[in-house]
Amino acid sequence: MADSDSGEKTEEPTAKKLSDARKKGQIARSKELGTMFVLVGSASALLMTGESLVAALSTMMKRLFSLSREETMDIHALYQVVSDSVASVAAPLLWMFFIIMLAAFIGNTLLGGMSFSWGAMAPKFSKLSPLAGFKRMFGVQAMVEFVKSLLKFFVVFIVAYLLLSGLFDQILGLSLESIPNNFGHAVDMLLWMFMALTFSLIIIAVVDAPYQSWNHNRQLKMTKQEIKDEMKNSEGNPQTKGRIRQKQYEMSQRRMMQEVPNADVVVTNPTHYSVALKYDADQGGAPVVVAKGIDEMAMHIRTIAKEHGVEIVQSPALARSLYYTAEIDQDIPEELFAAVAQILAFLFQLKAHRKGKGRRPQALAKNLPIPEEFRY
Structure with a gap:
């Protein structure tokens, strides 16, 4: 009991x-994982597009530095050149840019997935507190970031x-190479x-992401009391649910009595x-149970029936069979058709x-045809 009320967050979050x-x-986020993907994506993008980019820049520089006099004097021609x-x-x-953006998207959604929340963007005035800032600076999280x-x-x-x-000799050898080959070699090495x-940062990301x-x-772990409160709120307070069921039962009983x-x-x-029971001879079909009850409810049904001139027939075995096997607003079981038919005919x-x-009918038979499995 003490452990249950200790307030320690020992339970997994629901x-x-x-x-x-x-x-x-x-949500769980790893800045190191995102940074690693961005840097690796940048390096990959430079390796894949670097040659074409350098060639395009070279062509652009040559073109811009070889303008004719007519082009420099004609503003429209100059705009076209640019x-x-x-x-x-x-x-x-x-x-x-596409490769870098794709890498950034993957790196920042790989852990925790995508999430958009206005709550996360809302200003938090608690962060303006000097005391809270001091705790963040010297807290456990700050120590983890420092490590x-x-x-x-x-x-x-x-x-x-x-x-x-490893590349020291090649770096020194750049001075012996001809221009512009040494520039291309230097850029390639860089x-x-x-x-x-950037790939060395994978070591950091592999450690940081699981952490x-x-x-x-x-941080999201819960106490046992929090789990109990959540279950109570989600499923509803038992007392409230009991009152609701009681109200529903009373409403159904009132509707049932209105049909008697x-x-x-x-x-x-x-x-x-x-x-x-109600039987519509014009529509055919089977008799339908419109109300049923035991003890006080049974007496109430009989009282309403007397007040409205509804015939009351005593048949203990059939009454018990109908009560336990037939549902309200449903047809009676087929096995009880013969017994109920005798009552309706009477x-x-x-x-x-x-x-x-017509003449007075004979008294209703005491032993109505009720199957053994329907006797209660």
Whole structure:
């Protein structure tokens, strides 16, 4: 009991808790993973489009530095030259930007997926508190970020040192190469060194992404009382649900009682069970149960039936069978057709006799044809 009320967040977050947090913009995110994808995407884009971009820039520079006198004096011709020059570099630049944007999108949605929340964009005045800022500066999260920064520095430093050591002879040899071949060679080496340095950040991302996912889950953990409260709110308070069910039951009983005056007969126990039946001879089909009840409800049905002149027939076995096997507003079971038919026939003859159109019917048989499996 003490553990239950301790308030410690030991329980995994529920699906509703995760969903609510996501709506507020609280999802697992790794800045290192996004940065790594952007840098690797940039390096890949430069390697894939660098040659065509350099060629386009070279063509543009040659064209702009070889303008004729007529072109410089004609504003329309000058606009055309500038337009053609920009168009020549547009394609490689667009491809490069597309690759970088795609890498940024993948890197920032790979962990946590896509999420758009107005709540995340709303200003939080609590962040303006000096005390809260002091806690962020010297808290656990700040220490984790500091350790990550040191790790990034050492990883990049070691990879850069290894690259420079391995390429040292080639770097010195650039001075012996002819121009412009040495420039192309230098750019090529720089691009591959940039690619190697960015790939070194994979080490940081591999460590940071699982940590961010674990930390996000830890922050959303719940106490046992919070889980109980959530279940109560989602499923409804038992007392409230009980009152609702009681109201629904009372409404259904009132509707049921309103149908008793329209019944043709009420079959009774005669003290514990009452079942009101309605049969539409013009429509055909089977008799329908319009009301049923036991004890006080059964007595109430009989009272309403007497007030409205509905015939009441005592048949204990049939009343119990109808009560347990037939539902309200549903046809009676086929197995009870014969027994109910005898009662209806008796009533029709009795009504005809009262109108002077026939002789008095014989008393209703005490042992109506009720199958054994329908006897209760």
